[in-house]
Amino acid sequence: MWVTRRTDYATRAVLALAMAEDALNLDELAEATEAPRSVLEQVMPALRAAGIVRSVRGPGGGYRLNHPPAEVTLERVVRVFEGQLAPIGYATRQEPDPCPVIVERSLRPAWEQVRDATISILGGINFADLAEAARAEPKASVRTSARRT
């Protein structure tokens, strides 16, 4: 449960932009993501500063992706708000916190495995795939159970 609400909203917003034809403004993003508009007012400029989206001000303005959806990974978006993806301070890639030697040899490698798996999964998912999955019809199994009822 370590993904904060802001991170979640950010990924939803990027997904919405990946699915949209043209630009979306803050009100449209708030509706699409089910996020408070006032929070998106903080989230979107952060995504912009990170080079993930670009914005246009004034009437008809809004946000759009700064790159093709296939080139934006989930890892990239998550990192803007979460920073290090290691589950604990002594297992980060950059400047890990110090820890006892015994921990260094045992628990640290364990958490590094979790870290690497997380990075690998998030780095392997892009917003073209996510947008496609989001558009897909409900799966057969879901329809089947609906028919049963």
Add this chain to the structure above:
Amino acid sequence: MWVTRRTDYATRAVLALAMAEDALNLDELAEATEAPRSVLEQVMPALRAAGIVRSVRGPGGGYRLNHPPAEVTLERVVRVFEGQLAPIGYATRQEPDPCPVIVERSLRPAWEQVRDATISILGGINFADLAEAARAEPKASVRTSARRT
């Protein structure tokens, strides 16, 4: 960075017990784990309630593992303090929080992958392995770089 200090202390304490011949009392555990004794006073009873350690009161008392170290997984200890291991509320196995349909089809499966990888890794590591790794000498590569300096 989602592993809390208490969880970390708990895993260190179980590791210390897995490496110890006989029982360790709170003072010894505090020294071995580099955790405040007052925090272990809360952590150890929780481990006991979870059936991971057992305790003996009175002079000569202390804690020991309730099962062979090989039978205690890291997942089991972590779950006592973290509960659900999903990175976000709508990707838990039990009673996930509701989320928009679009998220349900795209981001949720992504986070479920992270959840499953985490559980798989933590469930595959036991405290016999951790204790062995903790006892091991520094690796050759480490000595080599030390010689260079």
Add this chain to the structure above:
DNA sequence: TGAATGTCTACAAAAATTGTCAATAAAGTA
């Protein structure tokens, strides 16, 4: 009885999270 130990509960301080708001800047249009 007294010393050594674990148990329980309440709590306070600090930190992180979540959301709101008001003031401002920029761009388009009449």
Add this chain to the structure above:
DNA sequence: TACTTTATTGACAATTTTTGTAGACATTCA
């Protein structure tokens, strides 16, 4: 130019989580 629409910025308050401490108590042994 004046007005409207939109993004930008920074400060902030409320809430929740985390972290650690402390005191009163229970149990066991010598």
